[in-house]
Amino acid sequence: MSKVKLATVWLDGCSGCHMSFLDMDERILEIAARVEVVYSPLVDLKEFPADVDVTIVEGGVSSEEDLHKIRMVRSRTKLLIALGDCAVTSNVPGMRNTFKVDDVMKRAYFENADLKQQVPCEVIPRLLPRTRPVHEIVPVDVFLPGCPPPADVIFGALVSLLDGTTPDLSATRFGR
Amino acid sequence: MSSRPSAKPAAPAPSSKVKTLTIDDRLVSAREDESILDAARDNGIQIPTLCNLDGLTPVGACRLCMVEVKGSSRLFASCVTMVGEGMEVVTDSERLQKYRKTIVELLFSERNHVCAVCVSNGHCELQNLAQTLGVTHLTVPYRNPKLPVDASHERFVNDHNRCVLCQRCVRVCGEVEGAHTWDINGRGIGARVITDLNQPWGSSETCTGCGKCVQVCPTGALTEKGKSVREMSKRTRFLPYLTMMREDRSE
Numbered sequence: 001m002s003k004v005k006l007a008t009v010w011l012d013g014c015s016g017c018h019m020s021f022l023d024m025d026e027r028i029l030e031i032a033a034r035v036e037v038v039y040s041p042l043v044d045l046k047e048f049p050a051d052v053d054v055t056i057v058e059g060g061v062s063s064e065e066d067l068h069k070i071r072m073v074r075s076r077t078k079l080l081i082a083l084g085d086c087a088v089t090s091n092v093p094g095m096r097n098t099f100k101v102d103d104v105m106k107r108a109y110f111e112n113a114d115l116k117q118q119v120p121c122e123v124i125p126r127l128l129p130r131t132r133p134v135h136e137i138v139p140v141d142v143f144l145p146g147c148p149p150p151a152d153v154i155f156g157a158l159v160s161l162l163d164g165t166t167p168d169l170s171a172t173r174f175g176r
Numbered sequence: 177m178s179s180r181p182s183a184k185p186a187a188p189a190p191s192s193k194v195k196t197l198t199i200d201d202r203l204v205s206a207r208e209d210e211s212i213l214d215a216a217r218d219n220g221i222q223i224p225t226l227c228n229l230d231g232l233t234p235v236g237a238c239r240l241c242m243v244e245v246k247g248s249s250r251l252f253a254s255c256v257t258m259v260g261e262g263m264e265v266v267t268d269s270e271r272l273q274k275y276r277k278t279i280v281e282l283l284f285s286e287r288n289h290v291c292a293v294c295v296s297n298g299h300c301e302l303q304n305l306a307q308t309l310g311v312t313h314l315t316v317p318y319r320n321p322k323l324p325v326d327a328s329h330e331r332f333v334n335d336h337n338r339c340v341l342c343q344r345c346v347r348v349c350g351e352v353e354g355a356h357t358w359d360i361n362g363r364g365i366g367a368r369v370i371t372d373l374n375q376p377w378g379s380s381e382t383c384t385g386c387g388k389c390v391q392v393c394p395t396g397a398l399t400e401k402g403k404s405v406r407e408m409s410k411r412t413r414f415l416p417y418l419t420m421m422r423e424d425r426s427e
Contacts, residue, residue: 085292088313095290097320130320135313143312147292173307174284175291175298 004162005053007039009073011066012093012131013059017084020148024155034162048073056081060090061132065125074138082140085147085174087133094131101127146172197263212254212265213241223267224276224309226301227342228255229392231415233351237343240276243267280306281314288320288337295408296396302340328378331401332390339397341367345389352418357383
């Protein structure tokens, strides 16, 4: 039996969900025995590959880059998992949603900057008007709320999905 | 929004009659002045609630306790519907679960409940409800309204971003403390809890600073100052004792 191709992507989040994923300790070997990690912030690969079986997304959709990335990821993934509150609710990155983008930029790059006050116009992708949960942009198959979702829940959900059963999500919730 | 709270919930008359009904196919009996919710709870049947609190007059604001009653296509808020002879009540069905989940989703979408950075994270009744009802995400879009935080009071904070309009603060202040500082201003999506005549809490002349409203608030909307994320746990158990003591004295 060929291994399940697993990818993880990191949009607008703090990487805490990736940390919680790694926090499953030695149980990660059990997962590793059954999957091949084809793309991740932890894998040195520039291009998101085609034909991925499962992709875990951390973070909300905040910028033009996030938008492009999540659409591309969805088109190349069979099963998409929204991991953590930023991906599921937009959470902390979404706290800017009550302000206009211009005001957010002014606050960050002028009011709170001592040196070289300017809005970055190169390299940094442009912000969207609002940070949005992943499922408001593309269809999501599994939701794992939590800030971050506990390692036990991530492990349990992955094992269930690999076994072809429905994951038990009763031990996680918005927040923590 | 609702009628002005009465001074004290009426004590049951000792000669009240008993009604027999079925709740979830179980034959139960209850006093005729008991609500379906109380009758269910007396028999160990749990119905989810949010605005309801032991010791306060029920108002049926949150609609989470809705149940099906055979013979009617309408749903009934079990906290404000009295038991009836021969009633056949269903407290859990696919339809009810769908409505309850939608209600919780709408509460989350209506304001900015960012659980991760809330002082009540881990002690919140809305958060718990989402978990027990299996709300893992919202099927409705977030509104992200711009809402104020009133920190003008010396000891307490009112964060409208986390208010669910359950009116517990309004009721405890009017019915138990007797100050009636809190009220609801506006209608529908524009409804807000206000202090006195819609003025900063700190400038309220009627607020006694007792903090009952803070303790009964189910979310992180009313909190004590100086609490950080996860630090604000509420104490609601004082309420039935206060009510009981007052009943004792009036006898």
